[in-house]
Amino acid sequence: MSALSHTDPEAFAIVEREQRRQSEDIVLIASENHCSAAVLEATGSVLTDKYAEGYPHKRYYGGCEYVDEAEELALARVKELFGAEHANVQPHAGAMANMAAYAAVLTPGDRVLAMNLNHGGHLTHGGGFNFSGKLYDFAWYGVDEASHRIDYDALQQQALEFRPKLLVAGASAYPRFFDFERLRAIADSVEACFMFDMAHVAGLIAGGVHPSPLPYADIVTSTTHKTLRGPRGGLILSRAELAKSINSAVFPYMQGGPFMHQILAKAVAFGEALQPSFRAYSQQIVANAATLAANLQERGYTLLSGGTDNHLMVMDFREKDITGREAQEALESIGLVANKNLVPFDTRSPTQTSGLRLGTPASTTRGMREAEMRQISDWICDRLSAPTDEPLQGHLRSEVTALTARFPLHNAEQVAVA
Numbered sequence: 001m002s003a004l005s006h007t008d009p010e011a012f013a014i015v016e017r018e019q020r021r022q023s024e025d026i027v028l029i030a031s032e033n034h035c036s037a038a039v040l041e042a043t044g045s046v047l048t049d050k051y052a053e054g055y056p057h058k059r060y061y062g063g064c065e066y067v068d069e070a071e072e073l074a075l076a077r078v079k080e081l082f083g084a085e086h087a088n089v090q091p092h093a094g095a096m097a098n099m100a101a102y103a104a105v106l107t108p109g110d111r112v113l114a115m116n117l118n119h120g121g122h123l124t125h126g127g128g129f130n131f132s133g134k135l136y137d138f139a140w141y142g143v144d145e146a147s148h149r150i151d152y153d154a155l156q157q158q159a160l161e162f163r164p165k166l167l168v169a170g171a172s173a174y175p176r177f178f179d180f181e182r183l184r185a186i187a188d189s190v191e192a193c194f195m196f197d198m199a200h201v202a203g204l205i206a207g208g209v210h211p212s213p214l215p216y217a218d219i220v221t222s223t224t225h226k227t228l229r230g231p232r233g234g235l236i237l238s239r240a241e242l243a244k245s246i247n248s249a250v251f252p253y254m255q256g257g258p259f260m261h262q263i264l265a266k267a268v269a270f271g272e273a274l275q276p277s278f279r280a281y282s283q284q285i286v287a288n289a290a291t292l293a294a295n296l297q298e299r300g301y302t303l304l305s306g307g308t309d310n311h312l313m314v315m316d317f318r319e320k321d322i323t324g325r326e327a328q329e330a331l332e333s334i335g336l337v338a339n340k341n342l343v344p345f346d347t348r349s350p351t352q353t354s355g356l357r358l359g360t361p362a363s364t365t366r367g368m369r370e371a372e373m374r375q376i377s378d379w380i381c382d383r384l385s386a387p388t389d390e391p392l393q394g395h396l397r398s399e400v401t402a403l404t405a406r407f408p409l410h411n412a413e414q415v416a417v418a
């Protein structure tokens with residue numbers, strides 16, 4: 001019997017219910033994944049108890065010799081993984097990584113040019129309700145209305161007019177590669193700093209199936225829990241000359257004590273990502289996304305930009321009689337979990353939307369491949385074409401459950417004894 005089930009059956013039951021949900025549903029949310037039992041074990045380790053404000057060998061507390069080892073291990077591995085000169089693994093999340101990166105190179109009121117939120121950008125790239133939009137003077141670039149790809153010529157023009165101090169790229173819902181050489185040239189043309197937020201594609205970059213921003217960007221921020229398949233968290237990579245300002249922006253400017261259990265778990269995840277099997281995993285994520293995309297299109301659905309280069313795609317319902325929200329709910333009722341998303345130039349509200357974002361990192365972790373992707377895309381299309389057909393709903397739900405039973409979660413055993 002686990003400690004939690006013994007001392008707090010109510011809390012344990014929540015873990016069990018969530019465990020069952022994750023295991024019987026198929027996660028198609030592009031930003032989620034299933035981390036390994038080893039990563040989970042590190043997040044639940046005694047390192048959670050340790051205060052370690054500061055950096056390795058320069059802490060404000062005693063007793064830090066082993067957590068120093070944890071942080072040094074994470075730093076060495078992440079630098080090797082991405083070929084970075086400097087790393088900081090303390091940001092608690094992706095939003096914190098971005099906050100610290102901005103603080104390192106900007107002062108409030110400075111100009112920043114970033115990707116439009118409605119075109120795939122992230123809240124921390126200048127959202128009006130977010131700290132970023134309140135502290136800095138943001139302008140946004142977007143995608144071309146016909147191709148749904150970033151219009152680099154328009155972006156160059158905008159940079160020349162707006163003259164930002166920082167150019168930000170990276171997105172939450174952009175299915176195509178970024179042209180890093182062009183972005184660097186645009187930043188250079190106005191003497192701006194260039195930051196790439198690789199939160200979504202970090203695992204693909206680590207696995208060699210997505211170009212790396214490292215040779216081009218001054219700063220690269222990331223989450224660790226999406227394609228990178230680590231614990232929930234953030235990180236910042238940069239050129240060596242920015243090391244001091246990045247580190248002091250994370251601590252003491254933005255955070256207090258680092259989450260040492262999360263940092264150990266990041267080290268474990270980076271270690272996993274350094275293995276050849278992670279390359280194979282990344283290749284399969286992309287192959288699965290390509291298959292899913294091709295099948296949805298064959299069945300008559302439109303995808304933004306006509307497909308995908310990475311792990312995600314966005315279905316475009318602007319010409320269809322269904323909203324993103326309705327699609328999300330219809331799919332969830334059969335155990336396919338995805339999320340509604342605004343599409344560029346959307347005419348529906350953010351609570352309804354005309355898009356649905358789908359991603360393959362989590363299902364690929366479970367071992368699903370092209371054959372399962374074809375199956376899933378058929379279920380998606382069948383369900384969306386008859387969202388009120390209850391017998392069909394029941395049938396599809398049982399098909400999804402049967403498939404998940406063949407692909408158990410790798411971390412299931414660990415979760416069960418949490």
Ligand SMILES: Cc1ncc(COP(=O)(O)O)c(C=O)c1O
Nearest residue numbers: 093094095122171172197199223
């Ligand atoms: C591009 C991008 N940056 C930053 C974040 C923020 O990460 P977190 O939710 O860990 O704060 C996300 C998360 O969705 C993201 O997609």
